[in-house]
Amino acid sequence: MRRVILAVTATVAGLVALLSFKTHSPSAERTVATPQQPPSLPSGERAITGNVADTAYGPVQVQLVMKSTRIVTVNILEQPSSTEHDLQLGQLAFPRLIGETIAAQSARIDTVSGATYTSGGYIKSLQSALDNGV
Amino acid sequence: MSVLSFPAFTARLRHAEHVMGTVVSFDVPLSARDDGSLDSAVRWLHWVDRIFSPYRPDSDVSLLASAEVTVEACAPEVAEVLAACAFVRELSGGYFTSSPGGQFDPSGYVKGWAIERAADILTAAGSASHLVNGGGDVQCVGGRGGPALPAEPWRVGIADPFGSGSLALVVTARDQAVATSGTAERGSHIVNPVDGCPASGLASLTVVGPSLALADACATAAFAMGPELAREWTESLEHHEAFAITAAGESWQTTGFSRHISTD
Numbered sequence: 001m002r003r004v005i006l007a008v009t010a011t012v013a014g015l016v017a018l019l020s021f022k023t024h025s026p027s028a029e030r031t032v033a034t035p036q037q038p039p040s041l042p043s044g045e046r047a048i049t050g051n052v053a054d055t056a057y058g059p060v061q062v063q064l065v066m067k068s069t070r071i072v073t074v075n076i077l078e079q080p081s082s083t084e085h086d087l088q089l090g091q092l093a094f095p096r097l098i099g100e101t102i103a104a105q106s107a108r109i110d111t112v113s114g115a116t117y118t119s120g121g122y123i124k125s126l127q128s129a130l131d132n133g134v
Numbered sequence: 135m136s137v138l139s140f141p142a143f144t145a146r147l148r149h150a151e152h153v154m155g156t157v158v159s160f161d162v163p164l165s166a167r168d169d170g171s172l173d174s175a176v177r178w179l180h181w182v183d184r185i186f187s188p189y190r191p192d193s194d195v196s197l198l199a200s201a202e203v204t205v206e207a208c209a210p211e212v213a214e215v216l217a218a219c220a221f222v223r224e225l226s227g228g229y230f231t232s233s234p235g236g237q238f239d240p241s242g243y244v245k246g247w248a249i250e251r252a253a254d255i256l257t258a259a260g261s262a263s264h265l266v267n268g269g270g271d272v273q274c275v276g277g278r279g280g281p282a283l284p285a286e287p288w289r290v291g292i293a294d295p296f297g298s299g300s301l302a303l304v305v306t307a308r309d310q311a312v313a314t315s316g317t318a319e320r321g322s323h324i325v326n327p328v329d330g331c332p333a334s335g336l337a338s339l340t341v342v343g344p345s346l347a348l349a350d351a352c353a354t355a356a357f358a359m360g361p362e363l364a365r366e367w368t369e370s371l372e373h374h375e376a377f378a379i380t381a382a383g384e385s386w387q388t389t390g391f392s393r394h395i396s397t398d
Binding site: 107108109110111112113114115127131 | 148149150157159161265267270271272278288289290291292293295301304305312313314315316317338340
């Protein structure tokens with residue numbers, strides 16, 4: 001269970017860092033996970049809902065669907081949506097970060113080598129997710 | 135400065151620093167924070183940026199480019215970088231240059247060199263297991279930290295140049311550098327110094343070798359060569375192996391590259 005909570009904390013921290021890019025919030029590390037067991041999930045899978053994390057752009061809450069110690073899916077339960085930037089993040093960055101979270105976990109990689117990214121490109125990158133503890 | 139760590143779990147720390155127009159990521163033992171070597175490595179990168187940035191009008195490189203100062207008046211590292219650029223230019227038959235487009239700009243060498251030096255700073259302070267990634271170019275020292283002894287090799291994903299977020303393959307690396315040149319993030323920014331045209335034919339080229347300064351410069355030179363010459367040239371380099379994905383989506387690798395590929 002400890003590993004699961006760490007995984008949740010790491011992912012929440014990653015998402016919070018994505019939103020509050022210039023002002024990484026140390027409070028993200030203190031987010032506590034609350035296990036839940038919705039009846040609709042396939043057997044062996046369970047959902048874990050993180051606490052709401054306050055970011056510079058507004059509250060974020062994520063839910064992980066786990067099978068054993070692996071993340072199967074990440075659901076965004078709450079995300080900022082009051083500005084154009086918020087909506088872009090919701091449409092572009094969240095799905096990409098979630099996909100990369102799961103890809104990185106599958107490949108068990110420590111880092112990524114690729115064409116040099118700019119500072120702005122980093123925010124969408126897999127390396128960014130890894131740096132935030134995925 | 136952002137530090138997210140889980141000391142009880144891994145006794146390691148990851149740090150991401152915005153510098154040199156990109157982000158430099160560190161994976162270090164906690165001791166590197168406590169003994170100040172992580173701070174020293176970060177300060178080194180900002181110093182390099184101040185001296186070598188072509189975007190800062192008061193950098194040594196900018197003053198040198200406009201002939202306002204001589205090499206002798208610059209930081210001694212400038213002469214070191216110039217000598218190294220000349221070496222790679224010779225090694226690559228002119229496919230590497232410190233003057234792309236005719237303007238003095240050694241950035242093609244500086245980043246990999248600076249990242250390798252940052253890793254050296256951590257080694258000198260006693261770390262035997264760390265990794266520094268500068269915008270996609272990686273210097274690994276030792277193997278990855280963790281409970282396993284001997285340490286497992288680092289696992290470095292090679293980004294698929296055609297798929298955002300997916301990997302072409304995974305390289306395992308111990309005391310190795312992994313450098314990739316490509317068009318995926320910034321478009322056709324590598325110019326072939328021999329004919330002056332944007333490099334074409336390759337989508338991505340990765341070089342694995344012991345030194346990031348050299349591996350990164352070789353990846354840039356090979357990318358400029360195009361697929362056929364790059365394959366022949368990288369095959370001829372001692373202690374270096376290469377993997378490339380062409381613009382058509384085909385891939386090739388040098389004969390020794392397979393020993394770096396993770397099979398699990």
